Amino acid sequence: MRILVLSDLHANATALAAALDSADGRWDVSVCLGDVVGYGPDPHDVVARLRELGTQTIRGNHDKAVAGLMDTSDFNPVAKAAVDWTRSQLNAEDLAWLSALPHGPLATDGIVLVHGAFQDEDEYVFTPAQALDGLLDSSAEVTFFGHTHHQGGFSYQDSNLEVLQIRPRASESFSALRIEQPRRYLLNPGSIGQPRDGDPRAGFAIADIEHQTVEFWRVPYDISSVQERMRAASLPEPLVQRLIVGR
Numbered sequence: 001m002r003i004l005v006l007s008d009l010h011a012n013a014t015a016l017a018a019a020l021d022s023a024d025g026r027w028d029v030s031v032c033l034g035d036v037v038g039y040g041p042d043p044h045d046v047v048a049r050l051r052e053l054g055t056q057t058i059r060g061n062h063d064k065a066v067a068g069l070m071d072t073s074d075f076n077p078v079a080k081a082a083v084d085w086t087r088s089q090l091n092a093e094d095l096a097w098l099s100a101l102p103h104g105p106l107a108t109d110g111i112v113l114v115h116g117a118f119q120d121e122d123e124y125v126f127t128p129a130q131a132l133d134g135l136l137d138s139s140a141e142v143t144f145f146g147h148t149h150h151q152g153g154f155s156y157q158d159s160n161l162e163v164l165q166i167r168p169r170a171s172e173s174f175s176a177l178r179i180e181q182p183r184r185y186l187l188n189p190g191s192i193g194q195p196r197d198g199d200p201r202a203g204f205a206i207a208d209i210e211h212q213t214v215e216f217w218r219v220p221y222d223i224s225s226v227q228e229r230m231r232a233a234s235l236p237e238p239l240v241q242r243l244i245v246g247r
Contacts, residue, residue, distance in 0.1 A: 005189040005205040007033035007146030011040030012193030015202040018221035033146035034060025034115035041229035059101035067098040112140040116147040150197040151190030157183040179212040200246035
């Protein structure tokens with residue numbers, strides 16, 4: 001079974017459509033690691049697309065904030081403005097779907113899904129020390145996490161913790177990782193809607209656990225059209241600008 005792994009869509013329907021077009025015919029089921037909404041101009045369309053696909057989705061912090069499940073006092077002013085605007089664009093059915101999303105860790109199809117850190121869905125995992133608990137405590141050999149918007153990950157075996165630099169080059173669509181047993185993996189597919197690792201292309205992964213491979217994909221999309229919709233919605237300009245630089 002090939003699993004399409006999406007994360008941090010952030011209401012960017014154009015990037016999601018480009019990713020799905022590129023992955024067409026290459027996957028059997030889809031999962032999402034959260035932050036379906038927030039920042040971007042298309043919250044309803046992205047929610048509707050995931051529901052149409054039947055994507056197994058866990059919640060992210062922006063999903064919780066928009067659904068009113070968490071306080072936004074710790075959000076920076078730009079993020080809070082996007083949360084408030086997003087909530088105003090969603091109907092009752094959209095908000096009910098967001099409210100009902102389960103939290104991670106969630107085991108499904110032989111992998112485990114988390115949004116942020118394994119022990120705290122709202123914490124970021126950037127360093128090996130932050131990754132260690134997830135690598136040791138997960139019930140699966142391969143765990144996927146999001147939240148950082150950085151494609152890559154970590155592996156662990158016999159007290160050897162390794163940082164994995166596995167993003168495809170600018171000239172490549174994907175880069176493949178071979179899963180080696182009994183090594184354990186904590187992997188980030190990258191962000192669909194707002195990459196922050198210096199590559200503005202939409203990021204996602206396709207996992208084939210049976211054949212022990214994970215493909216890390218990057219796909220270009222029409223960023224200018226998304227920026228136009230964001231400006232038309234009067235979303236904060238820093239959110240508009242960061243799409244083009246991938247930061």
